[in-house]
Amino acid sequence: MGVGLIISTMAVFFKDVEYLYDVFCMLLFFATPIIWVPSAANVENRPLMRVMLDINPMYSIIEMFRNIVLRGQPINLQHLLYALGISLGLLVVGVWMFKRQQDKFILHI
Numbered sequence: 001m002g003v004g005l006i007i008s009t010m011a012v013f014f015k016d017v018e019y020l021y022d023v024f025c026m027l028l029f030f031a032t033p034i035i036w037v038p039s040a041a042n043v044e045n046r047p048l049m050r051v052m053l054d055i056n057p058m059y060s061i062i063e064m065f066r067n068i069v070l071r072g073q074p075i076n077l078q079h080l081l082y083a084l085g086i087s088l089g090l091l092v093v094g095v096w097m098f099k100r101q102q103d104k105f106i107l108h109i
Contacts, residue, residue, distance in 0.1 A: 005094030
């Protein structure tokens with residue numbers, strides 16, 4: 001919801017945001033290990049790739065799902081808190097941006 005509010009607010013003022021969002025989603029898709037497993041890609045020996053996974057909030061969600069369904073392990077609290085923190089942060093920023101700019105929407109539509 002937070003990303004949606006941010007993108008919709010920006011799209012009112014900048015028409016190219018929808019195209020940049022498509023590119024961003026494609027990059028996020030390939031940077032998130034949905035089909036490939038980090039251990040098979042030898043991520044531990046590649047520091048840049050490890051950093052990209054560590055800052056990717058989708059990786060935390062995917063890894064929690066794998067741990068529960070495939071490995072039968074409980075939820076990793078660190079992954080959960082990281083994903084929750086990023087989500088809440090984006091929601092706060094999105095609501096703030098939307099509320100701040102909503103009076104100007106009618107002038108640009």
